[in-house]
Amino acid sequence: MLAGMLVFGVFCAALGVNPLLVYASIYKAGFGSWYSWQNTLVRASPLLLTGLCTAIPARAGIIVIGNEGAVVVGGLGAILGGLATLSFPPFLSLAIMVLSAILCGGIWIAFSVALQHYRGVSAVISGLLLSYLAIALMNQLIEGPLRDPSSLNNPASYPLTPDHRLAYFSGTHVHHGLIFGLIACLLAWFLIERTTFGFAMKISGGNVRAAQLSGLPVGRLVVISGFLGGACAGVAGMVEVAAVHGRANESLNAGYGYVGILVAFLSRQNPLGVVLVSLLVGGLLASGGMLQRAHDLPDATIAVLQGILFLFILLSDTVYGRFKFPWAQSRETKTNAVAA
Amino acid sequence: MKPSLWTQTSGWMQTSGMRRRDVLAGFAAIAMPRTSGPLVAGFIYNGPKNDLGYNQSHAEGKQALRSLPWVRAVEEASVPETVVAEESMRDMIFQDGASVIFATSFGHYDPFTIDIARENPRVQFFHCGGLYEEGKHPRNIGIYFGFIDEVEYLSGMLAGLATRTNKIGFVAAKPIPQVLRNINSFTLGARSVNPKATTKVVFTGDWVLPVREAEASSSLVDQGIDVLTGHTGSPRVIVQTAERRGVFGCGYQFNQSSMAPRGFLTGAEWAWGTVYLRIAEMIHAGKSVTDGGIPRRLTGTLKDEFCKLSPYGPSVTESSRARVAAAKAAILNGSLEIYRGPMRDNQGRMAIPAGKVLKIEDVELDRMDWLVEGVDGKAQG
Numbered sequence: 163m164l165a166g167m168l169v170f171g172v173f174c175a176a177l178g179v180n181p182l183l184v185y186a187s188i189y190k191a192g193f194g195s196w197y198s199w200q201n202t203l204v205r206a207s208p209l210l211l212t213g214l215c216t217a218i219p220a221r222a223g224i225i226v227i228g229n230e231g232a233v234v235v236g237g238l239g240a241i242l243g244g245l246a247t248l249s250f251p252p253f254l255s256l257a258i259m260v261l262s263a264i265l266c267g268g269i270w271i272a273f274s275v276a277l278q279h280y281r282g283v284s285a286v287i288s289g290l291l292l293s294y295l296a297i298a299l300m301n302q303l304i305e306g307p308l309r310d311p312s313s314l315n316n317p318a319s320y321p322l323t324p325d326h327r328l329a330y331f332s333g334t335h336v337h338h339g340l341i342f343g344l345i346a347c348l349l350a351w352f353l354i355e356r357t358t359f360g361f362a363m364k365i366s367g368g369n370v371r372a373a374q375l376s377g378l379p380v381g382r383l384v385v386i387s388g389f390l391g392g393a394c395a396g397v398a399g400m401v402e403v404a405a406v407h408g409r410a411n412e413s414l415n416a417g418y419g420y421v422g423i424l425v426a427f428l429s430r431q432n433p434l435g436v437v438l439v440s441l442l443v444g445g446l447l448a449s450g451g452m453l454q455r456a457h458d459l460p461d462a463t464i465a466v467l468q469g470i471l472f473l474f475i476l477l478s479d480t481v482y483g484r485f486k487f488p489w490a491q492s493r494e495t496k497t498n499a500v501a502a
Numbered sequence: 503m504k505p506s507l508w509t510q511t512s513g514w515m516q517t518s519g520m521r522r523r524d525v526l527a528g529f530a531a532i533a534m535p536r537t538s539g540p541l542v543a544g545f546i547y548n549g550p551k552n553d554l555g556y557n558q559s560h561a562e563g564k565q566a567l568r569s570l571p572w573v574r575a576v577e578e579a580s581v582p583e584t585v586v587a588e589e590s591m592r593d594m595i596f597q598d599g600a601s602v603i604f605a606t607s608f609g610h611y612d613p614f615t616i617d618i619a620r621e622n623p624r625v626q627f628f629h630c631g632g633l634y635e636e637g638k639h640p641r642n643i644g645i646y647f648g649f650i651d652e653v654e655y656l657s658g659m660l661a662g663l664a665t666r667t668n669k670i671g672f673v674a675a676k677p678i679p680q681v682l683r684n685i686n687s688f689t690l691g692a693r694s695v696n697p698k699a700t701t702k703v704v705f706t707g708d709w710v711l712p713v714r715e716a717e718a719s720s721s722l723v724d725q726g727i728d729v730l731t732g733h734t735g736s737p738r739v740i741v742q743t744a745e746r747r748g749v750f751g752c753g754y755q756f757n758q759s760s761m762a763p764r765g766f767l768t769g770a771e772w773a774w775g776t777v778y779l780r781i782a783e784m785i786h787a788g789k790s791v792t793d794g795g796i797p798r799r800l801t802g803t804l805k806d807e808f809c810k811l812s813p814y815g816p817s818v819t820e821s822s823r824a825r826v827a828a829a830k831a832a833i834l835n836g837s838l839e840i841y842r843g844p845m846r847d848n849q850g851r852m853a854i855p856a857g858k859v860l861k862i863e864d865v866e867l868d869r870m871d872w873l874v875e876g877v878d879g880k881a882q883g
Contacts, residue, residue, distance in 0.1 A: 451589075
């Protein structure tokens with residue numbers, strides 16, 4: 163990560179901006195004040211959930227990158243559930259939205275994972291392609307049956323009524339979706355680290371043959387992990403719909419799903435790590451505007467930084483253990499000792 | 503944290519990209535209340551600021567504010583027309599201490615600018631081309647826009663003089679009044695010098711569709727057109743295709759001469775710098791749009807320098823230049839009015855009856871739903 167930041171620094175310098183000041187700005191815009199923290203938290207809350215979408219199935223040995231599709235589908239499920247229950251009391255309506263988002267997102271990812279497990283179709287490929295299907299499905303719905311005729315330039319669904327939307331923490335512009343994310347991360351951690359189900363999941367992720375030999379229902383474990391991951395991303399879509407936009411439109415596919423992949427890898431698929439990394443990456447996203455305003459950097463700068471970080475994480479994962487650094491070796495033996 | 507505290511630190515942290523004067527101004531902000539620091543103006547564009555089109559025309563207008571030492575202008579490009587626009591504006595207000603916001607894209611207005619303006623009654627908002635409703639929208643929003651028909655007319659004159667096949671191509675985004683006005687005024691200009699010239703229109707359906715614009719341009723050239731122009735977010739692809747296919751090109755929105763070093767004729771481009779300088783000066787003088795000190799609607803024409811003609815390309819002859827210069831002078835002194843009846847539309851109906859003259863600012867023109875005689879195309883979808 164440090165190496166990644168160094169390379170990004172060189173990139174900034176190449177654009178004629180002092181990298182240290184860029185980092186100072188990122189810090190200020192992401193974490194420098196309560197106002198900035200609010201911006202960071204708003205962006206972190208979907209990341210908590212989309213990060214889990216990759217992190218949970220990864221523990222069962224499946225790489226899921228269809229997060230974006232699950233967010234979109236979850237958002238669509240939520241708006242359908244929400245619009246169908248406009249006459250219900252707000253709490254009930256929101257509960258139905260969450261449920262609908264969980265089902266939609268969960269089934270979406272579980273389907274892609276099941277394809278890999280039972281038919282040998284890589285979940286990486288199917289997840290990515292399913293994301294495009296999800297976006298096409300959304301465009302079809304918001305330009306067709308769900309379209310609010312008053313949304314002229316930017317097709318959008320009919321809106322939720324204000325009291326059927328997720329509330330904000332009083333005095334802030336941070337919405338209650340943050341709680342969903344934190345609860346989901348804690349639950350995921352508990353599930354993976356403290357239950358037999360989580361243990362079985364990790365075994366089948368670590369060594370499928372061993373898991374099968376010890377009589378574990380690997381197929382079911384893997385598909386359920388996919389469902390849980392997808393459900394999280396679906397809830398992220400629901401939060402975007404119910405708290406941020408109040409309706410479903412193109413902003414649903416704002417890239418939180420893809421950034422979630424980065425979050426999961428940076429946190430090494432650890433649900434508690436996801437919390438920390440989401441805050442960090444949320445802060446990075448929040449500073450995108452500041453970099454443009456204070457340093458005249460291009461609007462893609464933050465995307466470049468994310469890309470560089472991701473490359474370095476993948477690189478270090480690949481290189482890790484291939485070279486015999488004395489310090490790396492001692493850590494490896496330690497891990498082995500713990501594992502044994 | 504209070505916004506005023508924020509500006510203090512930001513003045514200090516950003517020293518590298520700033521000159522000493524700005525740093526001093528930053529310190530001044532510590533000592534004085536926010537209003538007496540530099541005037542911070544925030545700009546949002548909905549696309550890249552180097553699109554050689556609409557967004558760049560605004561970004562260049564913002565650059566004009568550099569000449570005023572007491573203004574600090576910040577900008578964010580590629581701000582989508584969603585709640586993200588609200589966040590960008592809010593950040594500018596709270597993190598940079600902006601007291602005036604320019605929202606440049608039509609879709610930034612409703613509901614995003616309206617909501618943020620309501621939230622921040624002490625900040626002034628100026629929106630380009632928004633549909634302000636008296637009594638319904640907050641009073642701290644002002645609208646500015648330009649009427650570019652006359653410049654299109656002059657640009658059309660050069661197209662009419664340049665064409666050998668008497669066929670001009672116009673690639674347009676959507677058949678909305680503003681686009682129809684440009685097609686009509688361009689055609690009127692062309693036919694004022696070459697009555698045999700006709701304009702063929704192709705609608706692409708949206709503002710930024712470079713591939714479809716290129717296809718449309720190319721197919722127009724295949725049909726024997728030898729001058730191309732257009733009205734999209736940025737007609738750079740249209741001008742570029744014209745050059746590649748060896749025909750003439752006229753730009754729009756911004757100076758596109760770099761796209762066609764040989765075949766570029768001229769183009770109608772915006773000069774938002776005039777508007778931004780004027781608004782900044784008025785705010786500096788203590789005026790505000792909230793109490794009516796700054797007009798609610800600030801509009802202008804060629805005469806007001808809200809828009810201008812791009813520099814001529816190399817193939818524009820002396821005699822053509824002289825004819826355009828004469829027409830321009832006639833427009834400026836009021837003797838040439840481009841929407842003068844009798845004028846028929848391309849269905850043969852009378853669009854403007856004999857003896858009637860529509861001024862450029864006339865609201866009737868804002869409802870234009872017809873294409874003038876000589877245009878090959880349909881005004882409805």
